[in-house]
Amino acid sequence: xxxxxxxxxxxxxxxxxxxxxxxxxxxxxxxxxxxxxxxxxxxxxxxxxxxxxxxxxxxxxxxxxxxxxxxxxxxxxxxxxxxxxxxxxxxxxxxxxxxxxxxxxxxxxxxxxxxxxxxxxxxxxxxxxxxxxxxxxxxxxxxxxxxxxxxxxxxxxxxxxxxxxxxxxxxxxxxxxxxxxxxxxxxxxxxxxxxxxxxxxxxxxxxxxxxxxxxxxxxxxxxxxxxxxxxxxxxxxxxxxxxxxxxxxxxxxxxxxxxxxxxxxxxxxxxxxxxxxxxxxxxxxxxxxxxxxxxxxxxxxxxxxxxxxxxxxxxxxxxxxxxxxxxxxxxxxxxxxxxxxxxxxxxxxxxxxxxxxxxxxxxxxxxxxxxxxxxxxxxxxxxxxxxxxxxxxxxxxxxxxxxxxxxxxxxxxxxxxxxxxxxxxxxxxxxxxxxxxxxxxxxxxxxxxxxxxxxxxxxxxxxxxxxxxxxxxxxxxxxxxxx
Numbered sequence: 001x002x003x004x005x006x007x008x009x010x011x012x013x014x015x016x017x018x019x020x021x022x023x024x025x026x027x028x029x030x031x032x033x034x035x036x037x038x039x040x041x042x043x044x045x046x047x048x049x050x051x052x053x054x055x056x057x058x059x060x061x062x063x064x065x066x067x068x069x070x071x072x073x074x075x076x077x078x079x080x081x082x083x084x085x086x087x088x089x090x091x092x093x094x095x096x097x098x099x100x101x102x103x104x105x106x107x108x109x110x111x112x113x114x115x116x117x118x119x120x121x122x123x124x125x126x127x128x129x130x131x132x133x134x135x136x137x138x139x140x141x142x143x144x145x146x147x148x149x150x151x152x153x154x155x156x157x158x159x160x161x162x163x164x165x166x167x168x169x170x171x172x173x174x175x176x177x178x179x180x181x182x183x184x185x186x187x188x189x190x191x192x193x194x195x196x197x198x199x200x201x202x203x204x205x206x207x208x209x210x211x212x213x214x215x216x217x218x219x220x221x222x223x224x225x226x227x228x229x230x231x232x233x234x235x236x237x238x239x240x241x242x243x244x245x246x247x248x249x250x251x252x253x254x255x256x257x258x259x260x261x262x263x264x265x266x267x268x269x270x271x272x273x274x275x276x277x278x279x280x281x282x283x284x285x286x287x288x289x290x291x292x293x294x295x296x297x298x299x300x301x302x303x304x305x306x307x308x309x310x311x312x313x314x315x316x317x318x319x320x321x322x323x324x325x326x327x328x329x330x331x332x333x334x335x336x337x338x339x340x341x342x343x344x345x346x347x348x349x350x351x352x353x354x355x356x357x358x359x360x361x362x363x364x365x366x367x368x369x370x371x372x373x374x375x376x377x378x379x380x381x382x383x384x385x386x387x388x389x390x391x392x393x394x395x396x397x398x399x400x401x402x403x404x405x406x407x408x409x410x411x412x413x414x415x416x417x418x419x420x421x422x423x424x425x426x427x428x429x430x431x432x433x434x435x436x437x438x439x440x441x442x443x444x445x446x447x448x449x450x451x452x453x454x455x456x457x458x459x460x461x462x463x464x465x466x467x468x469x470x471x472x473x474x475x476x477x478x479x480x481x482x483x
Contacts, residue, residue, distance in 0.1 A: 003188045005242050005392040008199045016196060020156045024104045026131035027157060032203070035164035038136070039209040048145040048169035048212040049247040051090065052287040055321050061351050062322040063087065064289075065340050066149060068094030068124035070114035072134045075125050076141040078337050083142050086341030087348050090322060091142055093135075093167065095150035095158065096124035100181075102154055104128055123334060124150070127162050135165020147171060147214070153178045153185045159197040163204065169212035169249075170197065173236035175395060176216035179411040187396045187413050194236075195243055195392075202244015210247050213240045214289065217251025220408045221294025223420040223469060224253055225428050226264035227375035231404055233268065234275050234380055238391045241281040248272070249321065251289040254311045256478045257427040262359040263368035265290060265318035271376050287321035290314060292347075296474035297330035304328040307473060308343050312350035317359040323347060331474065368427070375442060379404050382437035402435030421461060422469045424453035426478040431461055457482060 008016075021027030044050050055062050065082055069075050075093070082088045098107035107126040114121045127135055127148065139146050147169035148162045155177070159170055174194035178185050201211040215236035217229050233250040240248055250272045252264050269288050276284050292311030297304050308326050315323035327335035327343040335343070359365060382403045387394020398404045402415035409416065417434030430436075430446045454461040459482060468480025 003192050003392050003396060005239060005390050007202075007243055008195060013196070013199050013203070017160075020196070021160060023102070023157045024128055026128060026161055029132040030160050030164045032164070035132075036204065036207045036209055038164075038166060039168070039204070042166060042168065046139070046143070046145050046168070047210070048090065048147060049210045049285065051145055052212065052247070052249065052321050053285065055089075056287055059319060060355065061315050061320050062089035063325055063344055063347055063351065064090040064092060064147070064322050065325050065327075065344055066092050066094050067337075067340060068092065068096065068149075069120035070096065070111055070122035070124075070126065071120065072130055072137060074120060076138055079138070079142050079146070081337045082341055082344065083144055085338075086344035088344055089144060091144055091146045092149045093127065093138060093146055093162070094124045095148065095152065096122040096126050098122065099124070099126045099128050099158065100150050100152040102152075102157075127165070128158055132161055132165045135162055135167065139166035145169065147212070151177055151181050151216075153182050153190045154193045156193055156196045156200075159200050163200065163211060168210075169214060170201065171214040171216060172197075173215040173232075174239065175232050175236060176219060179399070179406050179409045179414050180216075180220040181410070183410045183412055185411070185413075187399055191239065191392050191395065195239060198240040198243035198245050201240070202246075205244050205246050211245070212247045212249060213245045214249040214251065215240075217289065218253025218291045218294045219406050221253050221291075222408045223295075223422070223428050223466070224255070224407060225375075225420050225430060226252065226255070226260065226267070226372045227379060228404065228406060228418070229253065230264070230268055230271055230372065230376040231379040231383070232406075234272055234376070235383065235391055235395050237272050237284075237286070238275060238279060238281075241276055241279070241284050242391075246283065247285045247287075249287045249289050251291060251324075253291045253294045254314050255428045256293065256310070256473065257422075257425055258314060258317070258359075259362075259364050259425075260368050260427040261290070261314040262318040263365050264372055265314075265320055266365075267369050267372045267376070271373060275380065289322045289324060290318060290320040291324040292326040293473060296471060297326070298474055298476060299331045301328045303476060304330060305346055308346050309350050312347040313354060315347075316351045316354035317357065319358065323351070371442065371445060375438060378437050378439070378442070403437050405434045405436060419463070419466055421450055421466050422453070422472075422479050423449040424456055424479070431463075431466060453479070
C-alpha cells in the first residue's frame with residue numbers, strides 16, 4: 001500500500017479499527033460513542049488543550065514530568081504525589097517498554113510479577129493491558145490533565161484505549177517514534193500507523209472532542225541541530241492536521257546554548273504556523289514544549305540540579321507553553337517519586353523567578369533565528385519537492401536520499417551521515433552535512449563557526465570533538481574542551 005498524506009477515508013478507517021481493537025482483549029472495551037460522551041463530561045480544567053491555550057494566553061510555562069509504574073493504584077499514588085508535592089501543572093502516563101513494542105503478553109507477565117513482588121517490575125504503565133476502565137480510574141484520580149507518553153512505532157491500540165480512557169493528549173509520531181527508537185521499522189509503515197492515530201484524533205474532533213497531539217521533539221536527544229528537529233515537527237504536524245487533528249504541540253530538546261535554545265523555540269512555533277497556514281490549516285492550534293537536557297547527566301545530585309535549572313531558564317525565557325522536567329537522578333535510571341518532585345520544584349522556582357523576563361532580541365538571537373529558519377525551510381522545501389507536494393511521500397523519499405538525517409539514530413532507514421558538533425560558544429553546528437539540502441552560504445556559516453573553536457582549542461575539528469561534546473555536560477561542561 002502506497003503511503004500518502006491523504007486523509008484516510010472513513011470506511012477504510014472503520015474497517016482497520018476492527019483489526020486494531022482485536023489485537024488484545026481490552027480492545028473490546030472501547031465504545032467510541034460512549035467515549036465521546038465521557039469526554040464531554042471531563043471538566044475543562046482537566047482538558048489538556050484547554051490548559052495549553054490558557055498558558056499561552058497568560059504567558060505562563062506549565063510543568064510536566066515523566067512518570068509511570070506497572071500497577072494502577074501505585075501509578076495513581078505516583079501521579080498524585082507529583083501533583084501535590086511536585087507542583088506539576090500537567091501529568092504524564094509513561095508507557096512501559098513491552099507495550100511500546102506491542103508485546104502485550106510480556107507486559108501482562110510484568111503486571112503479575114509486579115503484584116507478587118509488590119513493586120513495579122516494568123518501566124512504565126501498561127495501559128493496553130489495564131484497559132479503558134483502569135485508564136479512567138487514573139485520569140479521574142488526579143485534578144489536572146494527563147498525557148500518554150511512550151515511544152511506540154505502532155501506537156494504534158494504545159491510542160484507542162487511552163483516549164477512550166479519558167486521556168486528552170497523546171504524544172508521538174511516525175518519524176519521531178521510529179527513526180530515533182527502532183532499527184528495522186520501515187517509515188512507510190510507521191507513518192501509516194501514526195496516520196491512524198491522527199485520524200482517530202480527527203474522528204474525536206468531528207464529534208466535538210479535541211485531543212492534543214504532540215510530536216516527540218528531542219529525537220535522539222544527542223546534539224540535534226534545531227533545523228532537523230524542527231523539520232520533523234513540521235512534517236508530523238502536517239501529517240496530523242491532514243487527518244483532522246486540531247491541537248498540536250511541537251517540541252524541542254534543549255541544546256545548552258541559551259541564545260540558540262531561545263531562538264529555536266521562537267522559530268519552532270513560527271515555522272510550524274507558517275506551514276500549517278500554507279496548507280490551509282489556519283484553525284489548528286499550535287503550542288510548544290521544551291524538553292530539559294536529554295543527554296547524559298552528572299552523577300553528583302547538586303550538579304544535576306544545575307542542569308535542570310538551566311533547562312528551566314531556557315523554557316521560561318523562550319516562553320515555552322510547557323517544559324518537560326528532568327530529575328536529579330537522571331544518571332541513575334528511573335527516579336524515585338521524591339527525586340521527580342524535587343526536579344519539578346527546582347524548575348518551578350526558576351520558572352516563577354523568570355516569568356516577567358524575556359530574552360532580549362539581540363543581533364545574536366536574530367542571526368540564530370534567521371539561520372534556523374533558512375535551514376528548516378531548505379529541508380521542508382526539498383521534501384515537498386521530492387514528494388511532489390505529498391509530505392508523507394516526501395518524508396519517506398527524503399530520508400532515503402538523506403535530505404533529512406537524524407544524528408545518532410539506530411534506524412537503517414536513516415542515512416546517518418550528518419555529524420553535529422558544538423561551536424566555541426556551545427551552539428550546535430554541523431561538522432558533516434551529509435546530504436542535507438543546504439546552500440553554500442549556510443555551509444560556510446557552520447564551517448566558520450566550527451573553525452573558530454578549532455583554532456581556539458588548537459586542534460582540527462574532527463570526530464573526537466563530537467565525542468567530547470556528547471559527554472561534556474555529564475563531566476561538568478557544555479563544550480567538550482580537551483583537558
